[in-house]
Amino acid sequence: MTEGLSEEPITERHWRVLETCRRLQHEGRKLILLERAQADELTHLSGLQGLSRTLSQEWPGADIVTWSLEGRGDADFPGILQALSSGFGDVIFAGQHAYELKVSGASLQSRCAQSDRNVWFVSGGGRGVTASCVSRLARMQPDSVFLLAGRSPIVEWPQHLPVMTDIKSLRMALIQDAKARGLKPALPDIDRQAKVLLASAEIRQTLNAIETAGAEAVYLRTDVSDADGLKHAMQDAVAQYGPVTGLIHGAGVLADSLADKKTPEDVQRVFLPKVEGLLSILACLDISRLRHVGLFSSAAAVFGNVGQSDYAMANAWLNAVARELSHQLSDAIVKSFCWGPWEGGMVDDTLAAHFAQRGIQLISLEDGARIFADQILFGEPSETELVIGDEWTS
Numbered sequence: 001m002t003e004g005l006s007e008e009p010i011t012e013r014h015w016r017v018l019e020t021c022r023r024l025q026h027e028g029r030k031l032i033l034l035e036r037a038q039a040d041e042l043t044h045l046s047g048l049q050g051l052s053r054t055l056s057q058e059w060p061g062a063d064i065v066t067w068s069l070e071g072r073g074d075a076d077f078p079g080i081l082q083a084l085s086s087g088f089g090d091v092i093f094a095g096q097h098a099y100e101l102k103v104s105g106a107s108l109q110s111r112c113a114q115s116d117r118n119v120w121f122v123s124g125g126g127r128g129v130t131a132s133c134v135s136r137l138a139r140m141q142p143d144s145v146f147l148l149a150g151r152s153p154i155v156e157w158p159q160h161l162p163v164m165t166d167i168k169s170l171r172m173a174l175i176q177d178a179k180a181r182g183l184k185p186a187l188p189d190i191d192r193q194a195k196v197l198l199a200s201a202e203i204r205q206t207l208n209a210i211e212t213a214g215a216e217a218v219y220l221r222t223d224v225s226d227a228d229g230l231k232h233a234m235q236d237a238v239a240q241y242g243p244v245t246g247l248i249h250g251a252g253v254l255a256d257s258l259a260d261k262k263t264p265e266d267v268q269r270v271f272l273p274k275v276e277g278l279l280s281i282l283a284c285l286d287i288s289r290l291r292h293v294g295l296f297s298s299a300a301a302v303f304g305n306v307g308q309s310d311y312a313m314a315n316a317w318l319n320a321v322a323r324e325l326s327h328q329l330s331d332a333i334v335k336s337f338c339w340g341p342w343e344g345g346m347v348d349d350t351l352a353a354h355f356a357q358r359g360i361q362l363i364s365l366e367d368g369a370r371i372f373a374d375q376i377l378f379g380e381p382s383e384t385e386l387v388i389g390d391e392w393t394s
């Protein structure tokens with residue numbers, strides 16, 4: 001199957017590969033997914049390893065592998081023939097590195113303020129596990145500016161409500177408050193209101209933690225997959241604080257369901273922040289200024305994970321991007337953090353119980369943040385892909 005090499009837009013292309021696998025698997029065929037291991041445009045890279053490893057778990061007995069071709073198609077043909085005859089698993093066919101990456105933010109370069117400080121752009125940095133990582137980083141690099149990007153608004157906590165962090169108690173308090181004012185609250189509205197309040201409180205807490213560490217923190221309310229909105233926000237920030245020297249991409253969402261049930265909308269939901277978001281971010285940065293790049297990937301990309309075919313592909317694509325950026329930015333530390341599950345963020349009680357059942361330990365906020373900050377500042381530059389946490393099996 002060669003869809004992985006096609007020129008279609010990146011999200012549609014991955015959906016099409018998933019859909020095609022689904023069709024061919026029902027015909028009982030061996031599936032070999034071909035993808036580029038290198039490319040001059042990041043949109044030409046794929047995350048098909050994440051797909052084949054997830055589908056192998058969801059469809060026990062299915063014969064499905066990914067072959068990644070390096071260079072400009074001058075792949076090692078004897079190697080391919082050998083792989084075909086011996087039934088290899090996933091393979092990277094080595095060739096010469098033959099591409100110059102074309103990513104530019106030329107429009108921002110001339111108008112930015114100059115600064116010796118590190119200026120970090122952190123997608124998803126206001127809350128979740130990325131926020132813990134950034135707070136730790138701020139303690140180690142207080143002479144920095146942190147531009148935290150997220151969609152959530154910052155709102156005032158209602159004066160008459162006690163501050164709380166548990167969503168169930170907050171929902172109850174909001175219902176009682178509405179009733180006391182003679183209103184009949186709809187539960188979905190209450191739930192939305194509670195989530196906005198908690199997200200906002202978490203963002204304030206992150207901003208406070210960074211400021212307390214002595215660094216400067218700025219919240220940019222922006223959706224990173226909205227290329228125009230992001231460009232405007234970034235232009236203003238770069239004009240004020242100077243060029244971005246550190247990129248942390250933590251924005252991400254889940255849309256878990258088995259591959260047989262996946263819809264194009266699921267794939268889009270997952271790809272928008274992680275994949276389209278990173279492309280938008282890189283398009284408005286001067287990447288030659290980057291000294292540190294940290295991409296929040298997942299162990300699902302490396303081992304596969306039932307229900308996460310789209311998420312595993314998106315994260316495997318991040319890993320491929322990290323390899324490409326690391327190759328192009330020889331003076332920068334570039335890391336793709338393939339996290340196992342954390343004790344926080346998108347791992348709710350149900351997911352935590354699921355991992356506990358499989359004997360997979362959760363990464364504590366403290367350990368994860370420490371590993372992140374050490375690696376992004378002082379990690380070995382040649383180690384691009386880091387798998388953190390227990391190894392997974394199906």
Ligand SMILES: NC(=O)c1ccc[n+]([C@@H]2O[C@H](COP(=O)([O-])OP(=O)(O)OC[C@H]3O[C@@H](n4cnc5c(N)ncnc54)[C@H](OP(=O)(O)O)[C@@H]3O)[C@@H](O)[C@H]2O)c1
Pocket residue numbers: 123124125126127128129130149150151152153199222223224225249250251252253272273277296297298299338339340341342343344345346347
């Ligand atoms: N937690 C884990 O166990 C785990 C494991 C492996 C990998 N990861 C990765 O780590 C990253 C953070 O995960 P988390 O657990 O902290 O999840 P989370 O608590 O759900 O946080 C997700 C973060 O991404 C932001 N975000 C989502 N869509 C966005 C968009 N379109 N534009 C800007 N920001 C957006 C969210 O902010 P807004 O909602 O305000 O936009 C939030 O800050 C993700 O990329 C995830 O895939 C997490």
